[in-house]
Amino acid sequence: MLxxxxxxxxxxxxxxxxxxxxxxxxxxxxxxxARTAFTxxxxxxxxxxxxxxxxxxxxxxxxSAPRQHFRRDPEFASSATDGDYRNSxxxxxxxxxxxxxxxxxxxxxxxxxxxxxxPQLPTLNMSAWRKIENDIRKLAAQSDSLIILTGTxxxxxxxxxxxxxxxxxxxxxxxxAIALSGETKSAYAVILPNQPAASRQTVSIREVEQRAGLDxxxxxxxxxxxxxxSTTTPLR
Numbered sequence: 001m002l003x004x005x006x007x008x009x010x011x012x013x014x015x016x017x018x019x020x021x022x023x024x025x026x027x028x029x030x031x032x033x034a035r036t037a038f039t040x041x042x043x044x045x046x047x048x049x050x051x052x053x054x055x056x057x058x059x060x061x062x063x064s065a066p067r068q069h070f071r072r073d074p075e076f077a078s079s080a081t082d083g084d085y086r087n088s089x090x091x092x093x094x095x096x097x098x099x100x101x102x103x104x105x106x107x108x109x110x111x112x113x114x115x116x117x118x119p120q121l122p123t124l125n126m127s128a129w130r131k132i133e134n135d136i137r138k139l140a141a142q143s144d145s146l147i148i149l150t151g152t153x154x155x156x157x158x159x160x161x162x163x164x165x166x167x168x169x170x171x172x173x174x175x176x177a178i179a180l181s182g183e184t185k186s187a188y189a190v191i192l193p194n195q196p197a198a199s200r201q202t203v204s205i206r207e208v209e210q211r212a213g214l215d216x217x218x219x220x221x222x223x224x225x226x227x228x229x230s231t232t233t234p235l236r
Contacts, residue, residue, distance in 0.1 A: 017053035020147060020178065021219030023212075025050070033075065033115070037107035038096045041151075042115045044078040046168035049116060051151030051214065052095045056140045063102025073113035080114040084163025093120035095150050095173070097133045118152055119162055119169045120194055128192055129173065132200055135235050136177050139188070149176040153191070155211050170194055174208045176216065177235070178228065187228040188235040205229040 017039050025032040025041035030050065033040045038054035070092045073079040085092050095116050101107035110116070120129060140146045156171035172193045179186040189208050191201045205216055206229045217225045 017055050017147060017149075019219070020217045021215075022053055023051055023149070023214035023216060031076065035107065035110045037101050037104055038111075038116075040096075040115060042073075042076055042079075043168075044076070046152075046154065046170075047078055047080045047084075047165055048118045048152055048168055048170065049095050051149060051212070052116065053147070053149050054096055054100070056100050056136070056146045056148055057144070058141050060100060060103045061137055061141055063099070063104070063108070065102045065105045065108045067098060067102075068109060068112045070112050070114055070117055073115035075113075076115055078165075080117065080163070080165055080167045082114070084114075084165050084167045085117075085119065086163075088119065088162040089121075090119035090162060090169065091122045091125040092117040093125045093129060093173075095152075096148075099133070100137065118173060119167060120173065121196060123196065124192060124194065124198060128198060128200060132175055132190055132192065132235065136175065139177060139179055139235065143179040143181050145180050147178040147180070149216055150174065151212060151214070153211050172211075174212065175235075176205055176208060178217070185224070185228060186233065187231045188233055190235055200235075202232060202234045204232045 029043055029045040030041055038052050040052045041050045043050050072081045096111050098108055098111045101111050151174055152170035153172040154170055160169040172191050174191045177188045187205055189203050189205045191203050
């Protein structure tokens with residue numbers, strides 16, 4: 001019931017990412033947040049986002065708002081701080097990419113809150129993860145719009161922490177895109193392990209669900225949900 005009320009409150013600002021249903025964000029240490037152009041579920045325990053959802057359209061790909069610097073999120077008492085990442089060996093990696101929101105100064109500013117950042121190895125942040133983000137933008141340019149769900153996985157045996165606030169380092173990050181072209185929906189899902197020299201793994205949405213403990217696309221009819229979630233299509 002609480003999640004339903006929160007989603008209804010979010011809908012006027014940010015309806016499109018919720019059109020196929022959002023994962024749960026109702027555990028005691030979680031707090032659903034509505035931003036100008038995305039919805040976020042930060043964990044007060046891990047001090048990183050568990051998932052984020054947003055819509056990306058071709059019109060959003062030509063934004064020119066200037067980039068900013070990461071900073072503490074004033075809405076979350078448990079927000080990570082810049083000092084947590086300093087000299088940690090990890091980059092502050094966007095979950096919702098700044099470049100996707102550069103058509104809106106307010107949305108871009110919100111993307112630089114540390115509630116939208118995860119510790120990621122520098123080589124991945126600058127190469128494999130960036131390539132995934134770029135491939136998603138190419139897909140958006142060829143579609144009417146994308147619904148994107150991106151997040152973190154913590155299913156490894158030992159979770160590393162960084163900084164004075166003990167920010168959790170995810171075992172991997174995932175990115176799910178539902179491409180809409182007319183009445184056609186196409187599903188893509190990738191997982192990127194947070195390990196040196198890691199490469200993307202093309203997976204099904206169902207595999208992401210199992211590893212993350214989340215339920216995606218719950219608002220779709222069961223048959224359509226099953227088809228999309230069982231598909232394994234490379235993101236190019």
